[in-house]
Amino acid sequence: MSLTRRGLLGAGAAAAAGTGLAALGFPGPAVADSDTQCAGLIPAVAEAPPGGRIDLHAHHIPPVYREALLQAGMVTIGGYPTPVWSPERAIAFMDSFGIQLQVVSLSDPGVSFLSGAAAKTLARQVNEYTAELIKDHPTRFGGYAVLPLPDVEGSLEELAYALDVLKLDGVALLTSYGGTNIALPQFEPLWAEINRRKAFVFMHPAALPADDKPSYGLPDFLVEFTFETTRFCAVALNTALTTRYPDLRIQLAHAGGAFPFLNYRVGVMQDGAANQVLKDPDSVNGVLPAAQQRGFYYDTALNPAPSAMQSVLEISDINHIVFGSDWPFTELLFVVPGDPQPPLSATFATSQRHAIERANPLAQLPSVAARLGVPAADTAVDAKLVRARVIKQKAGKRQVRFLLDAGETVLVDAQLTRAGKMLAETRFSRVDRGRRSLRFTLPPDLRPGKARLVLSVTDVFGNIRTVRTSIHVID
Structure with a gap:
């Protein structure tokens, strides 16, 4: 009996499906074979960059957070069963896929399923847990702060504590809270402070309330999440958020959702010059991001295929692409150790992948680079x-x-x-x-x-x- 990549993927997915999605009524994950995945493009396995990959889209589930979810009757996140997580499991995953460090954050719903003092308390507990995680494993973990949104005043207090006292590496926000887009004016004081601090933002999609979205029998992470990110980008551009606050740097999950494809359309009501993708002879693809979009960064989590990456390269450059795994929610995709995202090699040369997987993330998070002993970019x-x-x-x-x-x-x-x-x-x-x-x-x-x-x-x-x-x- 020979062990092939196809066989291992199929066996791993089948074994996991019985305790995961299938238990909720969803079929097990479709496992694409080498004839169909990425339109037939399955590149050779790429070596990790020297020093290892830096994963800017990874999640943790601290014990206090898991307990709070269970007390609220929540057993899924984004329609996916809440996975098992521990520092040891995360490090084992990283070691298997050439990842030196993960910058972890809470996934949707953050702490927004609580309100008032309860949300503020849970945010503080999670942020302090993240700081201890980094202290215990300074070369393996970084962390984004969670804020008790939609409470803006409480979030400003927690932001100051997380960045000034706990020294976390940035802040994680959701695209919306209770169906209200984070780019709308009621969140203006928070954006002003983030811009003043030049803090790095990880923007993760949120599940809309049931009354605010169509019902089509699919888990939110599969389709709805991508359009939540797209909605954030559309609102941010059409409210001139990134123009008013030019020092914002925002990592968009999952290659920006559908935003790269819809880039022209979402900007037609605004100043054409501000949203025009420019030519740049020093860019690998001849592109300089539009002025309003220069602070957008696109991670590769769940979207490393050429169709997605080529769309990003139509509106941005390689320096604005960063590696992300979305682990542990994507655990079923990582069965064969080695290259975590082979489809990237269908779009990028090895040296370009190395920039995406290490140099670009470190350039955005100098605090992580400093802990690793890497000179500022x-x-x-x-x-x-x-x-x-x-x-x-x-x-x-x-x-x-x-x-x-x-x-x-x-x-x-x-x-x-x-x-x-x-x-x-x-x-x-x-x-x-x-x-x-x-x-x-x-x-x-x-x-x-x-x-x-x-x-x-x-x-x-x-x-x-x-x-x-x-x-x-x-x-």
């Missing part, structure tokens, strides 16, 4: 492309020559791609700083003035690994 001197030109060779061959200035960084590798396909790759075998010349032979079918070549250069400063990209039209 902004202390590095960027590698810059000085110039690129084509050199004609004998026998009709042409080469393109790139001149790089690495500054104080160390060059690791360089990749040349065209329409997402690798043309050539160079790995630097020694410590390369300063100026460096690269030459790549061009394919014979390259049409001058038409083909767009993407050069991706990976460099390292301290323990921060960064991917620099530029786009070139060859004459």
Whole structure:
């Protein structure tokens, strides 16, 4: 009997379904085989970046929180059975999938199923538990604060305590509370304070009250969550939230839901210039996010497939994509140890994945980087492309020559791609700083003035690994 990835996935899903979704009347999770998953694109397993992945979308369920849920008669979260969680199980998961650290938060409903003093007390208990978790495992866990929303005054008090006293890494918010979108004016004082502090926000979808949503027999996490995130983005743009508070940085769960696809439509009532996706020759995909959307970051949790990632790349750049697992709610998806999200490799080169999985998250959370002993990302001197030109060779061959200035960084590798396909790759075998010349032979079918070549250069400063990209039209 041979053990295949397909067989292991099927066995794991079947075993779990009897105690999970099936017990609630839902079928077990559909297990896509290698002929169907991601439209037939199952890339090779990718190695973790040096130092390990940083997971910005992961959840914890402290004992005090689980007890509060049970007392309220809540046995599911987002329509999914409340999973088992412990620090030891989380660390075992991380070790199996090349993850160095998880920044944990409560999932929906946060503490909003309580009100008044009870909600404030539970928020304080959870935040103090999270701080102790980080203290006990400083290189394995980070944490986002939970706030007793919709109580804005109480939330401002808890935000100050969580960030100033407990030193948590950011704050987790839900897209709505009791059906009221978090981007609406009644939450303005909270946004003003978050902007003043330049605190990082993890935006997680919430389940709408039963009377406010259609009934179609599917759990909220499957469909409704994605549209809750979309609604938040639409309201935020149409109330100019991110314009009034330009220092907001907001991580959107699940690749932003349907927002990347609906990006143009949700902005048609607003200033066209503010919502226009710009061209940027230094971006891997030639895109600079629109001014109002520059503070949006998109995590890969439950949406690493090319259809989702390509949509994100239509409106943003790789620096705005961060790794997320959504564990333990996605536990059934993680059966074979190794690469947690193989579909990412259908969209991104290895060096680009490494940026998404480590450098980008650390750049947004310097407190996490400091606990790991990683220099702040902004202390590095960027590698810059000085110039690129084509050199004609004998026998009709042409080469393109790139001149790089690495500054104080160390060059690791360089990749040349065209329409997402690798043309050539160079790995630097020694410590390369300063100026460096690269030459790549061009394919014979390259049409001058038409083909767009993407050069991706990976460099390292301290323990921060960064991917620099530029786009070139060859004459």
